[in-house]
Amino acid sequence: MGDYDNSTMRIRGKKPTGTQMVRADKVRMRWSRGVKTRRGHHGMKKGGAGVDLRHPFDRTAAGPPLAVNMAASSTLSAIHKVAIFGGTHGNELSGVLLVKHWLKHGGEITKPGMEVRPFIANPKAVEKCVRYIDTDLNRVFDSESLSNDRTGKIPYEITQAQKINSLFGPKGSKDAYDVILDLHNTTAHMGATLILENSRDNFTIQMCNYIQKSMAPEHCPVLLIEHPGVKYTTTRSIAKHSIGIEVGPQPQGVIRADILHKMRKVVKYALDFMNHFNEGTAFPSCSIEVYSVLEKIDYPRNNIGDLSAIIHPSLQDQDWKPLNPGDPMFISLDGKVTCYEGENTVYPTFVNEAAYYEKTQAFAKTEKVTLSAQSIQSVTLGSGEPPASLSTVF
């Protein structure tokens, strides 16, 4: 897995009282509130466990909020070009097997009027069944890496990123693919998680809403990794809209039928949504609850960087469950417990993800936020027939 650790951040001094209500177009406004340092909110009992990992981009520097009339509809272009990426990380096997299957048997992902292209994003890493060869592919879609003016030995993943950008981008251009679904696995007990990078993307929020409703009663949480001032450098960030589909728990290098089945269902519902949209279905305005990343928390470590404690059994496998002040987070091998000393309940995720040990992250703290999206409808509707409404979809 691994889709957001570059963009984790911390809202200091906030005191959420229950779920935060945020309109998609107002997220920056919320972040532009004054911040105040309060150790108790994110502090740890033991040194080393709570690391201030505030991003150098201060939220207060975010741009002004967009002035969008929430009552209005967004009329958007139809979706023509969709890519499904597997193997962005070569040892996350659900996406690898699904994409390989769809490359031979594409009927399942065929939709009228859409090119849906399955693609193995990091074939050398897939061949070796490792996360990456030289560097993490999912962190190198920045303008510097994507430019061709590098000199010296170029890491394999940079070359591959440039190739992907030419096939599915260029990033930020009108020629870029409309949607990329990027398939990941995690060793954490996160279930079928949708990772959202842009809280103001009405289309993608509507897609998340559709997938969540379709997956119900199964929990299908949305993780918001947005950070104002940071351009996302994930593989899928080259598309106009994107979702990371992160399903776990599954060990690296292992393929489990139950996890594959969940991922497959999410992709099916995502494509169904795009198909309904293209057919002219009007999706009324909606709100979804998302988990917004606050801060990443490292393991307690000794002076040479080795772990000095591990995830406490009461936190293990408890992704998305409340972590309340006083709850245990870590336990050392001689039995010392490190508890959460913040003032507010938070919601951990990516708890004990294998790929994040090297990224000094034991879990990420999130808070619940409600995002709203405008109603949307495709501009290609032109048959004169009344559009289907969302109620006919469910």
Place this chain on the structure above:
Amino acid sequence: MGDYDNSTMRIRGKKPTGTQMVRADKVRMRWSRGVKTRRGHHGMKKGGAGVDLRHPFDRTAAGPPLAVNMAASSTLSAIHKVAIFGGTHGNELSGVLLVKHWLKHGGEITKPGMEVRPFIANPKAVEKCVRYIDTDLNRVFDSESLSNDRTGKIPYEITQAQKINSLFGPKGSKDAYDVILDLHNTTAHMGATLILENSRDNFTIQMCNYIQKSMAPEHCPVLLIEHPGVKYTTTRSIAKHSIGIEVGPQPQGVIRADILHKMRKVVKYALDFMNHFNEGTAFPSCSIEVYSVLEKIDYPRNNIGDLSAIIHPSLQDQDWKPLNPGDPMFISLDGKVTCYEGENTVYPTFVNEAAYYEKTQAFAKTEKVTLSAQSIQSVTLGSGEPPASLSTVF
């Protein structure tokens, strides 16, 4: 994980009816029975899934059974030198963390009259958090690899094996360590498994019996990987007695507190057993049920070796549970199910172990066998006091 795939084998034509009763000293006699090919016993419905992986060493070529009087006691030397290996595979973290802990805080593993030495077996692999650097350390303790007359570039693990052999062996000599406990993790749902290499080793069978009773009611299965005619080439095979301690499920590169706790308990009971033995406790003859490896089963694969099916959900996480004729084993991505077509119930283990994809193994089939061991007592008892009996231990 990974401790026996070199020594898996197949008894063809056997028709176990319930648990097999085998005396420790009679195992070779059982294996020397005539064998007969019967496809139905191990056949698969789909081609490719059932591979005859009979070991080149035919069981019928095993030597004659030892003539041992089961009523007699074995009087054995006391245990003076014990090693605990962690990191034989560098991404199996329970043993790595426990050994690193005990290297600094050894009180927990200190026993009177015994040197108990914790040791990181493959430090470079531990540093990189990979199974191995050049080759699997747990497969290279054969006489050829351990000899110093190799030329050319020597793989790191061969050099390391020679070092380990000089520190804890030499293998097969009187100077070798008395006991090695080798700590492994698996992604399979095997619980706390004890891996036994020698069905005629009264001391180790007694130790397994003690650990099983101490762990009860938790299931602590014993996996017998013995193969007549094959010298074991595992890391621990240099000791006079050894147990592989294989605990799962745990992803590679992840440390879970619950799995670490189980492994720690097994080590504690193993050391307690040796301590009681050294103090003169008489352990009466006993019998234990073990799972004896029959055959390894590969995934169905296509013509270029890629998986064409994965473990069926009804077999996933079902290690040690009966696999009956007609039960599903694999499912392809287009829904085709491959069932078990053997005539007899078998007991799968190492189901979906990450490290065995490259070793073409989806799981191992085992049968239940009962091993008996003579009573044992230490020769060092010399105080004149009557020995403690096992009943005083539990």
